[in-house]
Amino acid sequence: MxxxxxxxxxxxxxxxxxxxxxxxGDDAALFNLNPGHQLVTSTDTLVEGIHxxxxxxxxxxxxxxxxxNLSDIAAMGAIAKCYTLSLTLPKLDKKWLEQFSSSLKExxxxxxxxxxxxxxxxxxxxxxxxxxxxxxxxxSIKRSGAREGDDIYVTxxxxxxxxxxxxxxxxxxPSQIELNxxxxxIPRLELGSALRNLASSCIDVSDGLEQDLSHILRAxxxxxxxxxxxxxxxxxxxxxxxxxxxxxxxxxxxxxYELCFTAGQSMRDKISALAxxxxxxxxxxxxxxxxxxxxxxxxxxxxxxxxxx
Amino acid sequence: MxxxxxxxxxxxxxxxxxxxxxxxGDDAALFNLNPGHQLVTSTDTLVEGIHxxxxxxxxxxxxxxxxxNLSDIAAMGAIAKCYTLSLTLPKLDKKWLEQFSSSLKExxxxxxxxxxxxxxxxxxxxxxxxxxxxxxxxxSIKRSGAREGDDIYVTxxxxxxxxxxxxxxxxxxPSQIELNxxxxxIPRLELGSALRNLASSCIDVSDGLEQDLSHILRAxxxxxxxxxxxxxxxxxxxxxxxxxxxxxxxxxxxxxYELCFTAGQSMRDKISALAxxxxxxxxxxxxxxxxxxxxxxxxxxxxxxxxxx
Numbered sequence: 001m002x003x004x005x006x007x008x009x010x011x012x013x014x015x016x017x018x019x020x021x022x023x024x025g026d027d028a029a030l031f032n033l034n035p036g037h038q039l040v041t042s043t044d045t046l047v048e049g050i051h052x053x054x055x056x057x058x059x060x061x062x063x064x065x066x067x068x069n070l071s072d073i074a075a076m077g078a079i080a081k082c083y084t085l086s087l088t089l090p091k092l093d094k095k096w097l098e099q100f101s102s103s104l105k106e107x108x109x110x111x112x113x114x115x116x117x118x119x120x121x122x123x124x125x126x127x128x129x130x131x132x133x134x135x136x137x138x139x140s141i142k143r144s145g146a147r148e149g150d151d152i153y154v155t156x157x158x159x160x161x162x163x164x165x166x167x168x169x170x171x172x173x174p175s176q177i178e179l180n181x182x183x184x185x186i187p188r189l190e191l192g193s194a195l196r197n198l199a200s201s202c203i204d205v206s207d208g209l210e211q212d213l214s215h216i217l218r219a220x221x222x223x224x225x226x227x228x229x230x231x232x233x234x235x236x237x238x239x240x241x242x243x244x245x246x247x248x249x250x251x252x253x254x255x256x257y258e259l260c261f262t263a264g265q266s267m268r269d270k271i272s273a274l275a276x277x278x279x280x281x282x283x284x285x286x287x288x289x290x291x292x293x294x295x296x297x298x299x300x301x302x303x304x305x306x307x308x309x
Numbered sequence: 310m311x312x313x314x315x316x317x318x319x320x321x322x323x324x325x326x327x328x329x330x331x332x333x334g335d336d337a338a339l340f341n342l343n344p345g346h347q348l349v350t351s352t353d354t355l356v357e358g359i360h361x362x363x364x365x366x367x368x369x370x371x372x373x374x375x376x377x378n379l380s381d382i383a384a385m386g387a388i389a390k391c392y393t394l395s396l397t398l399p400k401l402d403k404k405w406l407e408q409f410s411s412s413l414k415e416x417x418x419x420x421x422x423x424x425x426x427x428x429x430x431x432x433x434x435x436x437x438x439x440x441x442x443x444x445x446x447x448x449s450i451k452r453s454g455a456r457e458g459d460d461i462y463v464t465x466x467x468x469x470x471x472x473x474x475x476x477x478x479x480x481x482x483p484s485q486i487e488l489n490x491x492x493x494x495i496p497r498l499e500l501g502s503a504l505r506n507l508a509s510s511c512i513d514v515s516d517g518l519e520q521d522l523s524h525i526l527r528a529x530x531x532x533x534x535x536x537x538x539x540x541x542x543x544x545x546x547x548x549x550x551x552x553x554x555x556x557x558x559x560x561x562x563x564x565x566y567e568l569c570f571t572a573g574q575s576m577r578d579k580i581s582a583l584a585x586x587x588x589x590x591x592x593x594x595x596x597x598x599x600x601x602x603x604x605x606x607x608x609x610x611x612x613x614x615x616x617x618x
Contacts, residue, residue: 029350038341309431
């Protein structure tokens, strides 16, 4: 099968966004931004053995590839629009491709994004998506906007994906809910977009809260104090922490894809109302200060957030 | 080394384009299009053992990763602006990274494009670039615009990269000029951009002229006749064809990254003048017709253009 036939068979779907003039099938795609808007773009790669296990279903791989990229767009406060897919495959496995393609198509519909181009090559399994979104100029939420006295928030709960990974590595069988936290992260698109007039800074928690919040602190040239007792935990992580007093899962575990953001104290009511209207857990976990470091009350262990190498 | 340090050390360069508001270092990059312009985007992956040999220098890999992506933007008639890089590396090899980074930086300067974001992950070597460019709305050159009676042109010469690859695979030592045709393709950016008011369709010849021209024919719902005797050949390919009468290198060999385009006959003088002013070889090789197939005078062999699987 040549690349053309592969794309036609598995990846040439109807475009549902009129701002996309040309999608899959030419040398490049064409996309129009609304007046007064700017392009927001980010790329993330998933590699077998690093981001997912060899036995992870093609369906879950497709979903997660899209979700982790959407999470970055959400962290800027932007609206995700379209994406390119670079798919490196060890062989032409029609069953694998059917499942991957079907899940990617369904997930794209769910999140209102369109596939507009890509590349397929032969080699060790590697899925790279570059997501493109748009936002009104001067409205994006950067890492550099945190100010002394700002509250620090986090969405959802932390550590579930890392705990699931730990269980699998140790030979335990995680529950379906635990597996979903690893394979089916929910990008906080609506919340991220609504935060663009409320938050002073934002990042998605993909490498562990401690490391990702530190990126905000460094970019904003501030410090912070957070309290482990305030960290939002799911049932499994809550039990694990009770049993072990090991806070490294929610503090340093990666793959959460929740948003960590800061906002002035005057925004508390608005943020509570927003969380309620979107039925999303949003927890205040600490405060920005001028100390230039991250102090974590209740944790004196090694800060072992995810290291890529 | 964590990802942050790796990016700071090797991939955080000064942004030279004021339309880029935010580059490397946040969840996503921010980029402004000029009024009346649209985004042009394309992605290409290079994999070890498929697109380059294990002993190809990091410098050549970096250059080629950029050039093949620029070639797609050129084929739309657009101006390349910025790109994201997803780099999957088997290990943290500082010497490799220094050479790759240095070449990518230099090549980016050469082609006036800025790195604005990316991802680094651990795994089998894989380099995915997503290139973004801009073009005035309604000015892009699509594959679908070829009309009966149009001339067919190709830039540069054909088959040199494929012949070099053949030599290496057969244990022969190619010359530096031959190696350059494989490792240092020249994206036809200036010419592509100048063609946007002259050409009716365009594609970059990455999978072989026969296959890529066929994409134009299919998208435009037309046929074509081309003549092997008119194909532009470099010295090595010319000698090879004389010796063997094997036209498969220039006809079906991939990795040329030249532009194949069509234009009305009334454009001949303008295209000649453009080729002369840009000191770029542009050769008329045939004509679009209504036959719905590609006839190649002087070639009756197997059409063996590059198949990805």
